[in-house]
Amino acid sequence: MERILLKTADGSHTLHIPEWGEQYHSKHGAIAEALHVFIKEGLHHRMALHQASEICIMEIGFGTGLNAFLTYLESEKQDTIIRYTGIEAYPLGIPEIEKLNYSTLLKASEEKFREIHKVPWEQTCEISPKFELLKKQQFFSDIKTEDAFHLIFFDAFGIRVQPHLWTESIFQAMFTSLKKGGILVTYAANGNARRAMQSVGFSVERLPGPPGKKEMLRATKT
Numbered sequence: 183m184e185r186i187l188l189k190t191a192d193g194s195h196t197l198h199i200p201e202w203g204e205q206y207h208s209k210h211g212a213i214a215e216a217l218h219v220f221i222k223e224g225l226h227h228r229m230a231l232h233q234a235s236e237i238c239i240m241e242i243g244f245g246t247g248l249n250a251f252l253t254y255l256e257s258e259k260q261d262t263i264i265r266y267t268g269i270e271a272y273p274l275g276i277p278e279i280e281k282l283n284y285s286t287l288l289k290a291s292e293e294k295f296r297e298i299h300k301v302p303w304e305q306t307c308e309i310s311p312k313f314e315l316l317k318k319q320q321f322f323s324d325i326k327t328e329d330a331f332h333l334i335f336f337d338a339f340g341i342r343v344q345p346h347l348w349t350e351s352i353f354q355a356m357f358t359s360l361k362k363g364g365i366l367v368t369y370a371a372n373g374n375a376r377r378a379m380q381s382v383g384f385s386v387e388r389l390p391g392p393p394g395k396k397e398m399l400r401a402t403k404t
């Protein structure tokens with residue numbers, strides 16, 4: 183599928199898919215969305231609840247690696263080891279990655295951003311002493327992990343274009359993958375997605391959303 187580089191409202195890039203009229207991130211700000219949904223309401227929330235020496239995260243839709251990069255940058259500020267697993271069926275090519283302006287806008291190392299992309303798939307790699315990365319080329323429907331993660335960044339394409347990824351069977355796999363007390367955060371606030379999460383046992387909160395979005399969801403395996 184064709185992908186076009188697009189600048190979002192905060193100046194950060196995303197990829198636009200003309201065939202679907204869909205983006206990898208919010209048009210109201212890719213970095214702003216990622217910082218709000220995944221870092222603030224996900225990582226910071228989890229860290230405030232449990233001061234653990236390590237935290238295991240699974241990302242649903244590794245894509246441009248923006249969430250992984252922001253999480254790596256957070257790990258540099260914290261005393262916590264982060265073990266990050268990114269799931270992605272359709273990895274981007276390096277030429278596409280090299281056009282993204284995240285490291286410039288975040289005043290962070292472009293070399294590290296590229297390293298996150300260049301390390302091999304299916305192998306656990308040490309990006310830094312506090313950030314370990316495992317990228318898995320896999321369909322979300324094939325995820326079979328159990329009791330493994332403290333936090334899930336659920337960043338699939340929207341329910342309008344991929345409704346089958348917002349169903350009970352996917353959220354059941356997410357629930358099973360989480361440890362007790364584990365948390366899933368997503369930018370979406372759709373009622374059907376929320377009810378699918380609740381039906382598999384999650385307690386779901388509606389929280390203020392990132393720029394341009396009224397609400398987002400945070401689900402806890404209580």
Ligand SMILES: C[S@@+](CC[C@H](N)C(=O)[O-])C[C@H]1O[C@@H](n2cnc3c(N)ncnc32)[C@H](O)[C@@H]1O
Binds near residue numbers: 242243323
């Ligand atoms: C919204 S984008 C992810 C954005 C990403 N977190 C980022 O920061 O760039 C959704 C991602 O899910 C991937 N994807 C779509 N359908 C999938 C499936 N069935 N299984 C695994 N990956 C899928 C896409 O290739 C895309 O990278």
